[in-house]
Amino acid sequence: MPPATWLILADDLTGAADCAIAFARRGLEASVGWYAGAAGETAGAVLAIDADSRRLPPAQAAARHVALLRAHHRPGAGLIKKIDSTLRGQPAAELAATHQALRAAGQPMLAILAPAFPATGRTTRDGRVRIDGMPLEATPLWARDHTYASADLGEILAQAGLAARLLPLDTLRAGHAALAASLRAALAEGLDAVICDAEAVEDLAALARASLGLAGQVYWAGSGGIAAALAAALPDATEAPRAPTLPPARGGVLVVVGSIAEASRAAAARLAAEDAASRFSIPAATLRAGPAAPDWAALSTGIAASIGGGRDTLVEIAADPAADLAQGAALAEGLAALLRPAAARMGGLFATGGETACALLTQLGVHGIRLLEEVEPGVPLGITQGALEVPVMTKAGAFGHDATILRSLARLRGFPRAPAPAVNQ
Structure with a gap:
């Protein structure tokens, strides 16, 4: 049964918000808190927390995510480990630490890694990240700010000690039954993660529909793209409510x-x-x-x-x-x-x-x-x-x-x- 509540752990504020808004658009009450504030004071079905770990060294970033996981994750809640769609920060260390903490708590779950966000030009092909069709390593973003030697997700996870398998586009587009069977096979094999290609919103939608039925055995790692797909796949998902009324206008x-x-x-x-x-x-x-x-x-x-x-x-x-x-x-x-x-x-x-x-x-x-x-x-x-x-x-x-x-x-x-x-x- 799909989770009724969700926890999203992110490494920065904008990432936390662009994941949580996907659920708010579907009628769920969603809020964002941050590490430096009183994140526990926020309420609603969806809580996204900015760990403010983008610039931290790997060990510190990982420790911060584990602390937030232990403080806020509840059995039965859906979990999204939000990572930067261009792999900035310490996504591998944070994901590995989250995975180990879940296993230590008796929850041996499979990470579904899907960093693609097609609506913003971010895609994944052959387990490698692309921006507007260009390899991530060839972009100004990578030249200015990168953590890893390449954008090969398999290599990045292997270096963090996570055993993973690629689910290529052909698998995602093979139909619901085949995709769900591939996920169940990864679970049976005891893999730590599956790396999911995606070049279109429909790819992520198919992945969400196939994986929601495995809630309690899997969690998701990715950007706003997979969050939007999961929110849309919930059985009671609706379109956005009518326009809100904002507080009184003040200055500019x-x-x-x-x-x-x-x-x-x-x-x-x-x-x-x-x-x-x-x-x-x-x-x-x-x-x-x-x-x-x-x-x-x-x-x-x-x-x-x-x-x-x-x-x-x-x-x-x-x-x-x-x-x-x-x-x-x-x-x-x-x-x-x-x-x-x-x-x-x-x-x-x-x-x-x-x-x-x-x-x-x-x-x-x-x-x-x-x-x-x-x-x-x-x-x-x-x-x-x-x-x-x-x-x-x-x-x-x-x-x-x-x-x-x-x-x-x-x-x-x-x-x-x-x-x-x-x-x-």
Whole structure:
């Protein structure tokens, strides 16, 4: 019988959200929490937790996932170990540690590894990841940020000590009975994982339908693609409910681009080119220096004034080809501190880069996000939970296109808003 509740463990905030939103779109109450906040305070049938482990060494990332698994996973709940669709971070170490913890708890389950997310151009062929048909190793994403020697999933799992078998496209497309038989054979053989090719949404849909019947014996590892397929395959799945009513409008929307990925930079440039938002570019040196930086006060005050005046406002970390990606967390914390006066007055938040969004929301006393719907693939909309209640949209840095931010802001303005509370005279 399919699980009634789900736990999603992710290595960053945007990944947690774009998996959980798939279930919210199908009528399940879903929320996102994070390691630095009170993740246990969120409620609903689906809980996604950002372990904030993308930049951690393998052993630390693995330990963090095991701790969250032990604290939040319950027998009978479906489990998704969300991994980056381009294999950033420590997916193999996290998956191996999750697998070992399940076995130690008497749950010897098979991992169904399916990182493909066809709606965003991520596919898997012959056990190797591709982006828009190009081998992952040949892309700028891989050149800038990669953990493994290649994108061969079999080799990556073998190095982590996991015995796996490839389920090629022919198997996924052979029909329900044949695919389900292949999964049962892997279980009977005692394999740790199966690696699943997928080039289309239909491939993941077939995999979800065949594997849901094995709930309790399998768990899933992948990106938003497999989460969407599983949510759609649930027997009571429905289409998205009617448009939500958002909290009363306050100031302008704060658009934060903390990612250096080309897709996010192009979307920010398009937003500025169409004069749809005031634009502030923050030097990395300013964020490293903190309030002692000579331009800190002027930038923080200017951004807050723009937001408070009702103007949508774009804030981005200035592009730096020589930037050290290991400094990402420190820069995100610095940016959150700079933006805190503005964020307290914002009418909404659009954030690319999970570290930045998580750092900013945590500083504002937010411990989670209640998810509502998906404005486009990989861009979920939710309402913050905690000391501040505002609409928030998150996007993984490499997702989307140059019109993503513009379209998302237009969609946000199209939702009905609750009336502002009356002011006593």
